[in-house]
Amino acid sequence: MIRNSIPPTSGVSLKARHYETVLNQHPSIGWFEIHPENYMGDGGPPHRYLTAIRERYPLSMHGVGMSLGSSDGIDAQHLKALRRLVNRYQPGQVSEHLAWSHFKQKFHNDLLPLPYSDDSLRTIVENIDRVQDSLARSILVENPSSYLEFRDNRYSEPEFLAELTRRTGCGLLLDINNIYVSACNLGFDACDYLARIPWDRVGEIHLAGHSIQQIDETQVRIDDHGSPVTDEVWALHELALKNIGRRVPVMIEWDTEIPEFDVLLGEAAKADAIADAIHTTTNAVAR
Amino acid sequence: MSSMSLHDLQQAFSNAIFDVDGDSILPCVKGSSDGGKNKRLDIYRNNVFYSLTNALADLYPVIKRLVGEQFFNATATEYLRQRPPNSAAMVNFGKDFPEFLVEFEHTAGLLYLPDVAQTELARHQAYHAEDVPALSVTDFSAVDPEQLSRSQLVLHPSLTLLKSRFPVLQIWNANQGDNGNDEIIDLDSGGSTTAVHRPEYDVYCDEIDIVTYTLLDALRQEEPLESAIHSAEESDSDLSMSEVFAWCIQQGFFTEIVGS
Numbered sequence: 001m002i003r004n005s006i007p008p009t010s011g012v013s014l015k016a017r018h019y020e021t022v023l024n025q026h027p028s029i030g031w032f033e034i035h036p037e038n039y040m041g042d043g044g045p046p047h048r049y050l051t052a053i054r055e056r057y058p059l060s061m062h063g064v065g066m067s068l069g070s071s072d073g074i075d076a077q078h079l080k081a082l083r084r085l086v087n088r089y090q091p092g093q094v095s096e097h098l099a100w101s102h103f104k105q106k107f108h109n110d111l112l113p114l115p116y117s118d119d120s121l122r123t124i125v126e127n128i129d130r131v132q133d134s135l136a137r138s139i140l141v142e143n144p145s146s147y148l149e150f151r152d153n154r155y156s157e158p159e160f161l162a163e164l165t166r167r168t169g170c171g172l173l174l175d176i177n178n179i180y181v182s183a184c185n186l187g188f189d190a191c192d193y194l195a196r197i198p199w200d201r202v203g204e205i206h207l208a209g210h211s212i213q214q215i216d217e218t219q220v221r222i223d224d225h226g227s228p229v230t231d232e233v234w235a236l237h238e239l240a241l242k243n244i245g246r247r248v249p250v251m252i253e254w255d256t257e258i259p260e261f262d263v264l265l266g267e268a269a270k271a272d273a274i275a276d277a278i279h280t281t282t283n284a285v286a287r
Numbered sequence: 288m289s290s291m292s293l294h295d296l297q298q299a300f301s302n303a304i305f306d307v308d309g310d311s312i313l314p315c316v317k318g319s320s321d322g323g324k325n326k327r328l329d330i331y332r333n334n335v336f337y338s339l340t341n342a343l344a345d346l347y348p349v350i351k352r353l354v355g356e357q358f359f360n361a362t363a364t365e366y367l368r369q370r371p372p373n374s375a376a377m378v379n380f381g382k383d384f385p386e387f388l389v390e391f392e393h394t395a396g397l398l399y400l401p402d403v404a405q406t407e408l409a410r411h412q413a414y415h416a417e418d419v420p421a422l423s424v425t426d427f428s429a430v431d432p433e434q435l436s437r438s439q440l441v442l443h444p445s446l447t448l449l450k451s452r453f454p455v456l457q458i459w460n461a462n463q464g465d466n467g468n469d470e471i472i473d474l475d476s477g478g479s480t481t482a483v484h485r486p487e488y489d490v491y492c493d494e495i496d497i498v499t500y501t502l503l504d505a506l507r508q509e510e511p512l513e514s515a516i517h518s519a520e521e522s523d524s525d526l527s528m529s530e531v532f533a534w535c536i537q538q539g540f541f542t543e544i545v546g547s
Contacts, residue, residue, distance in 0.1 A: 037376055041416070042418075043416055044418065065375020067375070071297050078376065103301045106371040109339050151314075220327075
């Protein structure tokens with residue numbers, strides 16, 4: 001199995017509106033991440049740009065449509081399309097979500113929540129095995145942002161993730177913003193969540209902005225990736241990095257209200273500065 | 288409430304998203320009131336419909352402009368309910384929207400609308416089509432004319448031929464960029480035949496005459512060149528066949544000469 005190999009620095013989402021900027025200015029950024037679902041056509045400008053950018057930068061593929069949690073299994077067509085892309089672009093890393101979006105020929109285009117039950121665990125372990133076998137590499141699985149939870153949960157989310165990595169050998173993509181959003185929406189303690197994460201399995205971190213919606217008397221945080229990372233999320237990120245104790249790839253996601261490329265670079269620089277500060281301190285202590 | 292299998296839970300959740308049955312998922316969800324649980328489910332419902340409606344609007348901007356945002360969004364909601372997407376690959380999304388516009392009671396009277404939608408779909412498909420090098424005049428002159436006339440010509444994968452009894456291209460052009468939408472178009476001013484294709488980076492919509500259309504349509508149906516030219520000549524004998532053919536080569540419509 002191919003191990004993941006993205007530089008342990010900051011990367012950003014690659015967006016169509018930034019293609020020209022990236023190719024013309026060759027910005028100093030560690031790597032780019034794409035949603036493979038946007039590159040499943042046979043040809044055209046998206047592939048030309050991605051090919052040119054791939055020649056200069058490491059690439060990570062972050063899927064949103066594999067539906068690892070589907071009780072009716074992995075969509076063979078979709079897996080084939082992903083395998084084709086992986087073979088073509090040789091990404092350093094492939095990741096997906098702890099969620100489902102596909103059920104009985106219907107694709108819901110959202111990361112829908114799973115109950116953390118034994119039934120779910122069996123299903124998702126089987127599906128991850130199938131994807132990893134097909135791609136001949138291990139993948140990373142990301143914790144979702146949640147707006148509700150199920151009565152039937154037998155595991156907490158971090159326990160469920162830990163069990164998944166143990167059974168399938170997959171790694172974890174820790175989305176700090178999702179932890180914060182879910183903690184606020186479902187009322188759990190984000191630090192307590194972090195304390196249960198198997199740190200040696202974390203292969204990447206995601207950071208993004210979210211928005212706040214008022215629903216009756218309740219504030220709901222919506223994971224819309226359309227604004228800068230909030231202070232609370234930066235603080236939680238710092239805590240996570242201290243726990244991990246090594247440099248990991250950190251990615252700034254921005255999917256709606258996409259700003260100029262410089263804004264993404266600014267967020268990435270902030271993430272690098274935090275990693276530098278922690279790393280320097282850790283080294284000093286070790287000495 | 289007894290525990291539901293993951294399969295049944297996903298069925299119930301999916302039904303709640305597409306409004307087939309909003310209630311059977313509720314006993315599985317944590318919370319004190321059904322109203323509160325439904326508001327949480329609404330976040331997922333909104334995510335699904337908002338993201339897919341936006342994707343549909345990106346694919347069919349002229350349709351949206353023609354019918355207005357409110358009407359478009361309502362039409363999209365009904366379309367997504369009746370024909371939910373079955374693939375996560377965005378390139379496959381929205382293919383049957385033109386058909387839906389034919390059937391949907393609130394758009395069925397707008398007869399030109401599906402044809403405009405077909406043009407937008409053809410543009411989307413041309414944009415994502417496989418990149419295949421086109422044959423040049425030199426490639427054609429290298430082939431024995433006798434043999435060429437017995438051969439089939441493979442059309443470029445980005446090429447779509449469209450025929451409508453409405454002035455579709457005029458409607459499409461009037462709804463681009465800053466055009467004020469104040470142009471009056473007579474729907475009975477004549478039909479249109481269009482070739483949508485992408486030679487390099489940009490997608491083109493070219494108005495073509497009936498001879499060119501007939502020639503390309505016959506070739507698309509794998510007729511040998513000789514018989515395709517014959518059909519084309521019958522459609523209008525006044526146009527020069529050699530000019531038509533030269534123009535098609537120049538546009539990069541042909542990618543392969545097959546057999547004889």
